[in-house]
Amino acid sequence: AGISKDGQTREHALLAFTLGVRQLIVALNKMDTCKWSQDRYNEIVKEVSSFIKKIGYNPKSVPFVPISGWHGDNMLEASVNMPWYKGWTKETKAGSSTGKTLLEAIDAIEPPTRPSDKPLRLPLQDVYKIGGIGTVPVGRVETGVIKAGMVVTFAPANVTTEVKSVEMHHEQLEQGVPGDNVGFNVKNV
Template identity: 90%
Template structure:
């Protein structure tokens, strides 16, 4: 429950966070004990020196006391679905009875059945027959989704 140790950890972690390109002022530092549940869901009485955390966000300054407050203060990532489709492929499968199924994560744009897509660098253009995520049919894949999509008349070698 040492304030000195907590401040030492903040200093070390902030140095690392800066090195990898993040702003430490945008990070909530919360002293917790998972074993005892201190500052996890409710404010702890074991750390009277701890007055809470403050972090800077695009919306302004956010304050809280617990780990749950810090998690609740995380801003969801921007999902650029209005931009052109970018979907780096992780793999391409040949599935019997279905056909060629490229798999990857939608970074920008949307993908849906009926769309005409072009694969780079091969410049192969084809139509998307269907889109799935975790073996469930999707109406459309949006940024952040890991999808598999069935394409017409294209072999695995062509992609």
Template identity: 80%
Template sequence: MPWFKGWKITRKDGSASGTTLLEALDCILPPTRPTDKPLRLPLQDVYKIGGIGTVPVGRVETGVLKPGMVVTFAPVNVTTEVKSVEMHHEALSEALPGDNVGFNVKNVSVKDVRRGNVAGDSKNDPPMEAAGFTAQVIILNHPGQISAGYAPVLDCHTAHIACKFAELKEKIDRRSGKKLEDGPKFLKSGDAAIVDMIPGKPMCVESFSDYPPLGRFAVRDMRQTVAVGVIKAVDKKAGGAGKVTKSAQKAQKAK
């Protein structure tokens, strides 16, 4: 609307002016994509495609995925080379955060990697299995009391794994975050707390401050969301010598 120069109004208590909705929308800066962080790509599925091989599928959360990169999958600790990256049946030279991609990996069986695993750059802060983690949780609706030893299912990125509330460290005020009580015996609906959690099966998570999409989770039990939380710190398990495919060794030597 080139004829429209914005609007002005004069009232007794002062004048005001404004723009059109479209002009206001044009002024909004798009959010920056976290391309500067190391790669994190939680797997949504893994397919076996005839004539191509194993194709894990997932969304790039942080960093950049490129063909020729050597990636490590956690917590299974498998390292391999990325042959190609595709989005909507088109080959990509790089995949950025927010892109849902499939990527072909060499010498890896469909049994080696699965949904809930996380792919990352083997040379730049590779993802690792979490032995345990400290989280800040808010109990939304639980009919009883939650005490240490409670082991519901956690949904974090694409992982769906039972985790144990190993220790209730402190109860906090849910608005200010101030400590209310050390070592509470139990938690009930409406409470916020800092807790130590231990996964029942190998799992890869990150702290919310480092990788936000991998540091948020929902606690599910009795077919409902019992609590939500963010991960404050992760106790990473130093992986032993995992499976490194021949193509990954070649690619690493070439560089």
């Protein structure tokens, strides 16, 4: 099964945490196949909580939602088949939230903030020398913003220059923000 020792659920939880996913929802599907058993639900919550805690998640910040995808129970509306289920509570730095359904758990996910208030960090993937245009370094903005007129320094060479223009997918940009894959034209490099 998914949560067994070599199961996909464990692998996916570990992979998600390793890749920086810090918010998690555990939907316990196929509750109809165990006759909506509260004991089975509690057993899985205990086992999964223990496992995700070892990975690095805080089980108190993870909603556990018993669902039946086949019948639609606890997906969009609270289920009549599980009167014992009182809902989930999720505690985060921003406070706590509660709900009963998977949709409410998804709505309680806090949108990630773009780190555009931090200093510019833009690892380069390539540098193109384009005749008539000049040098165009290309990379993904990780933090900060890049815009024309900025003075940037390339490490480890410690070369400083001014940004003439910023483009993404061959379109001029006012500024590049975290997540953008940009090319930018620099003076005299």
